[in-house]
Amino acid sequence: MGSSYDLAANLSHMIDDGAWLTGERLPTERTLAEHHRIARNTVRRALKLLEQQGRLTRHVGRGTFVSERAIPATHLISARMEQASPADLLEVRLIFEPQGAALAAARASAEELDTIRRACQQTAAARDLPAREIWDARFHLAIMRAAKNALLIEYCAAINTVRQQRLWSRLKQRTLTAELQHLYDAQHEAVFAALKDRDAEGARAALHQHIITLRNKILGE
Amino acid sequence: MGSSYDLAANLSHMIDDGAWLTGERLPTERTLAEHHRIARNTVRRALKLLEQQGRLTRHVGRGTFVSERAIPATHLISARMEQASPADLLEVRLIFEPQGAALAAARASAEELDTIRRACQQTAAARDLPAREIWDARFHLAIMRAAKNALLIEYCAAINTVRQQRLWSRLKQRTLTAELQHLYDAQHEAVFAALKDRDAEGARAALHQHIITLRNKILGE
DNA sequence: CATTAGTCATCCAATTATGAGCCATATATA
DNA sequence: TATATATGGCTCATAATTGGATGACTAATG
Numbered sequence A, B: 001m002g003s004s005y006d007l008a009a010n011l012s013h014m015i016d017d018g019a020w021l022t023g024e025r026l027p028t029e030r031t032l033a034e035h036h037r038i039a040r041n042t043v044r045r046a047l048k049l050l051e052q053q054g055r056l057t058r059h060v061g062r063g064t065f066v067s068e069r070a071i072p073a074t075h076l077i078s079a080r081m082e083q084a085s086p087a088d089l090l091e092v093r094l095i096f097e098p099q100g101a102a103l104a105a106a107r108a109s110a111e112e113l114d115t116i117r118r119a120c121q122q123t124a125a126a127r128d129l130p131a132r133e134i135w136d137a138r139f140h141l142a143i144m145r146a147a148k149n150a151l152l153i154e155y156c157a158a159i160n161t162v163r164q165q166r167l168w169s170r171l172k173q174r175t176l177t178a179e180l181q182h183l184y185d186a187q188h189e190a191v192f193a194a195l196k197d198r199d200a201e202g203a204r205a206a207l208h209q210h211i212i213t214l215r216n217k218i219l220g221e
Numbered sequence C: 001c002a003t004t005a006g007t008c009a010t011c012c013a014a015t016t017a018t019g020a021g022c023c024a025t026a027t028a029t030a
Numbered sequence D: 001t002a003t004a005t006a007t008g009g010c011t012c013a014t015a016a017t018t019g020g021a022t023g024a025c026t027a028a029t030g
Helices: A004-016 A029-036 A040-052 A073-081 A086-107 A110-125 A129-146 A150-163 A166-175 A178-196 A200-219 B004-016 B029-036 B040-052 B077-081 B086-107 B110-125 B129-146 B150-163 B166-175 B178-196 B200-219
Strands: A056-059 A063-066 B056-059 B063-066
Touching (some): A004 A040, A086 A129, A086 B086, A110 A178, A129 A150, A150 B150, A178 A200, B086 B150, B086 B200, B110 B178, B129 B178
């Protein structure tokens, strides 16, 4: 404890969390030293690390500031997302995806509906679990694409990378029986049917039900 | 138990699970030895294995670090998020923030509530617009943090970086009058009050109303 | 008996941490 | 304008930390 490396990691995480937004000033070196009960030289070494990483800029007489252009944040975001628990994942999916489906019902083009339909069919037709997982992820992503919201699409893509983590795959494998597969397939089709009918409420409800089922099966009811 | 192979496998799994991210420093050999109640030489043998596998790098006087690994191409998340339109952004916020507030009402600790309250006060007390924006972003992030879902937190942090884009700031500046500020402040307080009362539905409704107002004002009603 | 792995103890070399002081620049105050 | 204060930049001597390496001893195994 108390090493410059630990402090650097600490501050880096705090910046990621938004403790100080871009352009904001950090506490002074002397304050950080006193607060963390380490020598000022150690603080300076940590700040130097972060400055070399481009996370901070420092000015004599003014202070230390979070860099305007925080490029590496993207890596950190997804890296920490991958550590989210399956419970977290299902919770956010339950928040985002039904709403996304409702938007998609209103906005999907004919081609997009066709893409969704194909992904739905391919999921059901997949012969092994990895193939099934891939098509399942594509199905959900296709719906978010049809919602035509750039942030929703990126969110779903991020979710899909999380879904490919080991822990998640193991959990899913453990519970996926043949009859459960058929249930999931039927739920997918229900979602697609509502989208095709431009039934926003129906699409929302169908996807909501699907994720609820997933959650119950995977996390235990 | 206690063999160097077991420890190596152990540490390897912990790295996979994200106990230490790439570039982060592991505990010292002496600490690992004491913690696992094995001899330091045994720890060294395990670390040597992992070093040979390329999972770790070691430096005299500095410590043991998780090796940097190639980051998949799918992780260019927020770079593309920054291209999202204000309409997209508000649409997504309307989807997840009210739900996050509902979760926060149930899960927030006393300290987290205090952090939210302070952010709320600082937003109202901010003297200039940049300061106000910073505290406003912090207010919303603090609520998501209280919801205790890692993905929600990351997503909100990403949203906050998007919010700092020029286009977004200009849009907000253009419409932000003094009376509108007071309305926003009052809405913030309503959200906090509901959170404090552990009123999930109230918090959801209050934040929903707030973002609806934002959307109407910023995008034009 | 030979082999292998673990424990304990000790020393070494590289790096970091501490504490103190002084400098240069920027900002606030009189 | 002139002075005072705050802040980052820098140096130095000393202490503490940390991985690297070795040797003596023990226990289990074939």
